[in-house]
Amino acid sequence: MYEEHFRLKEKPFGLTPDPDFLFLSESHRRALDHLLFGLESGEGFIVVSGDIGVGKTTVCRALLRRMPERFTTALVVNTLLTEKELLRTVLADFGAEVPDGTRKDLLDSLNRFLLAEAERDRRPVLIIDEAQNLAPSLLEQVRLLSNLETEKRKLLQIVLFGQKELREKLRLPELRQFDQRITVRAVILPLDRRETARYIHHRLSVAGASGGAYLSSSAEKLLFRRSRGVPRRVNQLCDRAFLAAALRDAARVEREDVARAAESLSDGVPGEDRPMRWFRRASWLAAPLLHLTRFGKGGGF
Numbered sequence: 001m002y003e004e005h006f007r008l009k010e011k012p013f014g015l016t017p018d019p020d021f022l023f024l025s026e027s028h029r030r031a032l033d034h035l036l037f038g039l040e041s042g043e044g045f046i047v048v049s050g051d052i053g054v055g056k057t058t059v060c061r062a063l064l065r066r067m068p069e070r071f072t073t074a075l076v077v078n079t080l081l082t083e084k085e086l087l088r089t090v091l092a093d094f095g096a097e098v099p100d101g102t103r104k105d106l107l108d109s110l111n112r113f114l115l116a117e118a119e120r121d122r123r124p125v126l127i128i129d130e131a132q133n134l135a136p137s138l139l140e141q142v143r144l145l146s147n148l149e150t151e152k153r154k155l156l157q158i159v160l161f162g163q164k165e166l167r168e169k170l171r172l173p174e175l176r177q178f179d180q181r182i183t184v185r186a187v188i189l190p191l192d193r194r195e196t197a198r199y200i201h202h203r204l205s206v207a208g209a210s211g212g213a214y215l216s217s218s219a220e221k222l223l224f225r226r227s228r229g230v231p232r233r234v235n236q237l238c239d240r241a242f243l244a245a246a247l248r249d250a251a252r253v254e255r256e257d258v259a260r261a262a263e264s265l266s267d268g269v270p271g272e273d274r275p276m277r278w279f280r281r282a283s284w285l286a287a288p289l290l291h292l293t294r295f296g297k298g299g300g301f
């Protein structure tokens with residue numbers, strides 16, 4: 001592939017949320033700071049939301065790496081579960097006993113585990129990624145888990161990551177109690193234009209790039225326009241554009257490589273190139289005129 005051509009040690013634009021490639025845009029940094037602050041304060045729920053592909057799972061993985069040692073974590077990533085399955089997953093991920101019994105047996109086991117952790121001065125945190133998929137009834141069950149407490153403090157802290165449907169779900173009347181308990185809300189935004197360029201260079205340098213301009217400035221401009229600063233889209237476009245440049249045996253990625261990449265990923269309209277959009281509109285407006293002209297000719301006026 002193109003790694004060899006550009007003398008890189010590894011693939012710079014992979015699609016897995018690898019925290020080794022973490023780039024801290026203003027909004028990613030703010031989300032991570034809010035998370036660490038919220039966990040320190042130990043109160044309420046923390047909710048991190050953002051559009052598809054902006055980097056929620058990446059921030060979640062980065063958080064797990066930075067979590068101070070006194071926290072014990074359970075991470076749930078499959079959210080299409082029944083309530084009992086959720087409880088089992090949480091227990092298993094905490095490394096607690098998973099009884100083969102009723103919902104009450106599972107809750108008792110969780111309570112025992114959390115009390116033992118509190119006694120050892122440890123702070124259990126349940127992190128749920130893809131939380132937009134949790135049914136409202138399951139979100140309500142998650143809220144009830146956070147009611148487990150001693151006289152002094154809550155036994156379990158809860159962090160949810162989810163697409164913006166999660167925010168909408170949390171506004172439902174039946175989830176009002178959940179919503180009121182959220183103390184930290186962070187939103188991850190797409191990158192702006194400068195951040196997009198820095199993001200690309202950051203990923204290239206983690207992959208072993210030795211500096212220099214890998215993209216022309218018009219290529220960068222088009223990349224931003226077509227990706228709208230959404231990191232997953234940036235990665236997809238870069239991956240193909242770098243391949244196109246390598247196939248041309250070129251030293252850097254040009255605008256045409258990005259255009260070709262966008263075309264091959266073509267989902268059409270979002271982020272459509274301005275000249276293309278202009279052409280579409282112009283041809284739509286011109287159609288009746290052409291028709292009239294033809295009619296005029298044929299009709300012998």
Ligand SMILES: Nc1ncnc2c1ncn2[C@@H]1O[C@H](COP(=O)(O)OP(=O)(O)OP(=O)(O)O)[C@@H](O)[C@H]1O
Binds near residue numbers: 016023028
């Ligand atoms: N801050 C970042 N630093 C480095 N890479 C990032 C960052 N944010 C996102 N990415 C990259 O973008 C891609 C999508 O990221 P991720 O899977 O974290 O998004 P997501 O918001 O969880 O998406 P989804 O809504 O589908 O769950 C991944 O390849 C990831 O490596």
Ligand SMILES: [Mg+2]
Binds near residue numbers: 057058129130
């Ligand atoms: Mg994700």
